[in-house]
Amino acid sequence: xxxxxxxxxxxxGHTAFIAKKVAEGITSAKxxxxxxxxxxxxxxxxxxxxxxxxxxxxxxxxxxxxxxxFKAFMDESSKAWMTQSWANKxxxxxxxxxSPSGDKLNTLQALTTxxxxxxxxxxxxxxxPETYGGKKPxxxxxxxxxxxxxxxxxxxxTAEKAFYPGDIESALDFGKRIGTVLSKxxx
Numbered sequence: 001x002x003x004x005x006x007x008x009x010x011x012x013g014h015t016a017f018i019a020k021k022v023a024e025g026i027t028s029a030k031x032x033x034x035x036x037x038x039x040x041x042x043x044x045x046x047x048x049x050x051x052x053x054x055x056x057x058x059x060x061x062x063x064x065x066x067x068x069x070f071k072a073f074m075d076e077s078s079k080a081w082m083t084q085s086w087a088n089k090x091x092x093x094x095x096x097x098x099s100p101s102g103d104k105l106n107t108l109q110a111l112t113t114x115x116x117x118x119x120x121x122x123x124x125x126x127x128x129p130e131t132y133g134g135k136k137p138x139x140x141x142x143x144x145x146x147x148x149x150x151x152x153x154x155x156x157x158t159a160e161k162a163f164y165p166g167d168i169e170s171a172l173d174f175g176k177r178i179g180t181v182l183s184k185x186x187x
Contacts (some may be wrong), residue, residue, distance in 0.1 A: 008058035009070040017159035025175020040069030054090035064103035087119030094150035138164040150174040
C-alpha cells in the first residue's frame with residue numbers, strides 16, 4: 001500500500017477543507033492510504049513524512065507567499081534536506097486565498113522550489129480550465145488556470161460555504177491526479 005501525507009497549514013479552516021478534498025481525491029486510487037498532517041499546532045511527527053511515498057503541501061497565500069506557520073515547517077525540514085531522505089518521493093502543492101490571484105502563483109512556486117530542494121518529483125495539475133469549453137466559472141474545474149498546482153479561491157464564509165462547486169471539484173480532481181500518478185509506480 002502506498003502512503004501519502006497531505007501537510008498543510010490552515011488559519012481559518014479554508015485550507016483544511018481543501019486538504020480534505022485533495023485527500024479524498026487521492027484515495028479514489030486503489031491501495032493508497034492518506035494521512036492529513038496539520039502544521040503549526042503541535043510538534044511534527046517527521047516519521048510520518050519519512051514513511052510516505054508522496055507528500056502534498058498546502059498553504060494559504062498570505063501576503064503573496066506561504067503562511068509563517070508553513071514556512072516554519074519548511075525551515076524545520078532541514079534534517080530531511082541534509083540527508084535528502086525525501087528524494088524521489090512525489091510532491092504536489094495547493095494554495096487558497098480570498099482573491100482570484102492574491103499572488104497564489106508565488107506560493108506554488110515556493111512550494112515547488114521547496115520540494116525540488118528536497119530532491120522530490122513535482123506533480124502539477126493537468127486539467128485545462130473548463131471555462132474554455134463554456135462552463136460557468138463557478139462550475140468549472142481549474143477556473144483559475146493553474147498548472148503548477150492547485151489554486152482555489154475562498155470567500156469570507158465558513159469553509160463549507162466559501163468555495164464555488166468547481167473549486168471543490170478541482171480539489172478532488174487534483175487529488176485524483178496525484179493518486180493516479182502514484183499508483184502507476186513511477187517512483
